[in-house]
Amino acid sequence: MGRIEDYALLGDLQTAALVSSEGSVDWLCLPRFDSPACFAALLDDPGAGRWKLAPGGAGPCTSRHYVEDSLVLETEWETDEGTVRVIDFMPPREHAPDIVRIVEGVSGSVQMYGELTLRFDYGKVRPWVHHDDDQILAVAGPDAVRLRTPAPTRGHEWSTVSEFTVHAGDRVPFVLTWSPSYQRRPDPVDAEQALQDTLGYWHGWAERGHDLTGPYRDAIKRSLLTLKALTYQPTGGIVAAATTSLPEQVGGSRNWDYRYCWLRDATYTLQALIAGGYLDEANAWREWLLRAVAGDPADLQIMYSLDGTRRLSESELDWLRGYEDSAPVRVGNAAAGQLQLDVWGETLDGLALARESGLAATEDAWDLQVLLMEHLESVWNDKDNGLWEVRGPRRHFTHSKVMAWVAADRMAKAVRRHHSLHGPADRWEALRDTIHADVLAHGFDADRNTFVQSYGETALDASLLIIPRVGFLCGDDPRMLGTIDAINRELTQDGLVLRYQNSASDDGLPGDEGVFLACSFWMVDALHLAGRQEDAIQLFDRLLALRNDVGLLSEEWDPTQQRQLGNTPQAFSHFALVTSGLQLHAGRGHGSHEPIWHPGIPGEVPR
Structure with a gap:
């Protein structure tokens, strides 16, 4: 191998x-x-x-x-x-x-x-x-x-x-x-x-998308082609990666099966494809989503199979020694049963993006969104496992609360903007304001001038970098500038961003992992939105140099061994490349009062 x-x-x-x-x-x-x-x-x-x-x-x-x-x-x-x-x-x-x-x-x-x-x-x-x-x-x-x-x-x-x-x-x-x-x-x-x-x-297919030019054209187009290749055409589902059990640390045991459809990954992939001009994929994904999550909103899973199957039992293949002796080899994924509250926000955000990008709203789609929002109203303040699928105790993750804010924000705006869509906009706006105040009160460390991974803790988390991307705060807000500086100071290795400050207690497994490539692209976005354009371009160019000779990225990068790690090709890495590259190409975002991937959704960003 x-x-x-x-x-x-x-x-x-x-x-x-x-x-x-x-x-x-x-x-x-x-x-x-x-x-x-x-x-x-x-x-x-x-x-x-x-x-x-x-x-x-x-x-x-x-x-x-x-x-x-x-x-x-x-x-x-x-x-x-x-x-x-x-x-x-x-x-x-x-x-x-x-x-x-x-x-x-x-x-x-x-x-x-x-x-x-x-x-x-x-x-x-x-x-x-x-x-x-x-x-x-x-x-x-x-x-x-x-x-x-x-x-x-x-x-x-x-x-x-x-x-x-x-x-x-x-x-x-x-x-x-x-x-x-x-x-x-x-x-x-x-x-x-x-x-x-x-x-x-x-x-x-390539010609159907936007006519891109400029220095990042080839990198963006190759990533869009890769994302398309990870779609399952019969159903519209989108897999997180093409492989299972490629390790996050060579010789380690953090080896997971990524051949499934995470709602979060699929939603982010949808954002990249729509930004590239591909609405047919958005329609197919929405139909897959409606089938997969049909039923009780309380039963929403973080991931499903290609056809929407819910049971993804995890097992180990003991006859395979693993990539470079990185055992075990796993099939299935037990994380499917986790509670990750941010998924409600990402799902509702993706459906809002599809609607605002010209995809005609359907009654069934809106009814589902209302049910999802009504359920989120009752559980947004619960503890959860967070987006990184930490297999330890549940916590109040700041990112999960921010994405609950996104859900309320997008749903309220949909009712205000579209007369055919009905719902309690006043109530959702009130909830949006409540969540916003809660995050600022409990998810922000005023002494260190930075947001934190979870309430009552001091650890940092790369997901905090998306706060301005979704419109929760402006990119040049002093609290975001402090968070960028803190992450650069405490959560980087060789200038690249780690997911979070990892410990064995998080998942019960020993060892470390590489830097998570999507997180460094999120840093590109945060720097861009903060007005630090030169720093953003410098980091983006460095990330492009980590692609292999045919333009592909896996999940992580090992700065010590100078090699890719994790499952490949990774949708999370490629959609992050697309959205960052399009921002830098078009100059969108800085000084704007709207989420960077939501064209035409105006609205003041809370201060």
């Missing part, structure tokens, strides 16, 4: 694959993001499943890049015998999921080596493999995978090996297709036509 930053992303809007810089597909779950992996070498060794295709004996590639605004990856090796290119992609799915790999001879003659090791159920199950007419068929229980290629193949030690020479001008296709083993085999895919169709799809 390589470093986390050695991987590029392929996707078909229903699942995703990770391809290393050595040409090996080391992670793939079929048929969905959250299905068991058939390639799990990322979390163990090649015996857990992978698909390598590279020059024989070669190491990392010479170069690689995505073709323009697409998820078509081109990887090149320059060898003594010549240059070869491997084109990797997953066609947006129609019926069955496919991975297509085309080996292209660029110059000279290069000896290629392919090794396909399929292992179903996260590396545990070896399939029965045999030739089926012009295909190689691997079957185990409900899973069937077919490989079609004109290249020679042979079986070797429970793998399918291919050795061939590619000359300048040659193009040798490999098409891997999954289907249920009990159904007829899917129609064959023409690799070259699929390439053109895939390029056409992604280029068309």
Whole structure:
């Protein structure tokens, strides 16, 4: 396995694959993001499943890049015998999921080596493999995978090996297709036509968004493409990341499954997509949300599965040793049962954003919002677990109270602005004022001139940086300036922002973690809103330099080892990049009395 930053992303809007810089597909779950992996070498060794295709004996590639605004990856090796290119992609799915790999001879003659090791159920199950007419068929229980290629193949030690020479001008296709083993085999895919169709799809999608220019155009567009790749097209759900159990500390045990739809992450992703000009995704997400949270508002969960399933039982896969021996490998996520009051605010904020961005309001959507708000009115002053899913005692987290304020603010403004939407605006405005006063009285340390993580405590928290982003205070308010200074002084490592002052008592697990990349983007926003434009740009440029060679970010960064950590690619990191980049590009926010991601929602910011 390589470093986390050695991987590029392929996707078909229903699942995703990770391809290393050595040409090996080391992670793939079929048929969905959250299905068991058939390639799990990322979390163990090649015996857990992978698909390598590279020059024989070669190491990392010479170069690689995505073709323009697409998820078509081109990887090149320059060898003594010549240059070869491997084109990797997953066609947006129609019926069955496919991975297509085309080996292209660029110059000279290069000896290629392919090794396909399929292992179903996260590396545990070896399939029965045999030739089926012009295909190689691997079957185990409900899973069937077919490989079609004109290249020679042979079986070797429970793998399918291919050795061939590619000359300048040659193009040798490999098409891997999954289907249920009990159904007829899917129609064959023409690799070259699929390439053109895939390029056409992604280029068309990219062009639908706003026409971006300037120095951050490519970084913003690549992040938007990555966020789109993390959407599950059949339902509109958005996964937090494509992987499970990539560690927050190498060798540690903070390894979680992120292949689910957190309401918070999905809402922030929605903000980034809408800011980029993509309203269709907003509509699909709203429909997913209405289905997922239907029922008693008291039963709102912080996360759901791709189709809205609520039960996400957590278990450990003890046959996998974990990424760089970072055990355990977990599937499912027990945090689904936590109480995180900020989620009500983020959900209502996301629905307000969709409405103000031109998405037509529906009666069902508004009825749901009213029910959510009415429930929040009765519980906003309870203790909760906070947005970082701390697995210790519940507390009065300042961020949770601020997001409750956001909920009341957005709901009251909706009634005032839209005559077709009905609700007790006076009551919600009174609640908004009550929460605002409560946060200032209990969540702010006047002696240190900074907001604090939770009431009655002195610890800091990076989530405090979003206070001006949501319109709770102006960015140049002295209390926010003090908070920025305190976080820079006490909650940074090598100039990058930690989530909070971590201790083992927070989740019962030993060890530390890297800096949380989204938090440093929040610092960019806070600096921008405070009028410190030069500092904001300097930090943003530094964060861009932490992306890998194809523009991807994981969850965290290790300043000591200078490497990415955590699940990848991480929606939280990429939507933060988009919103920060668009702010700096457009110069929005500083001096404004409105939330930076809510176009056209005026209103004075409380002082």
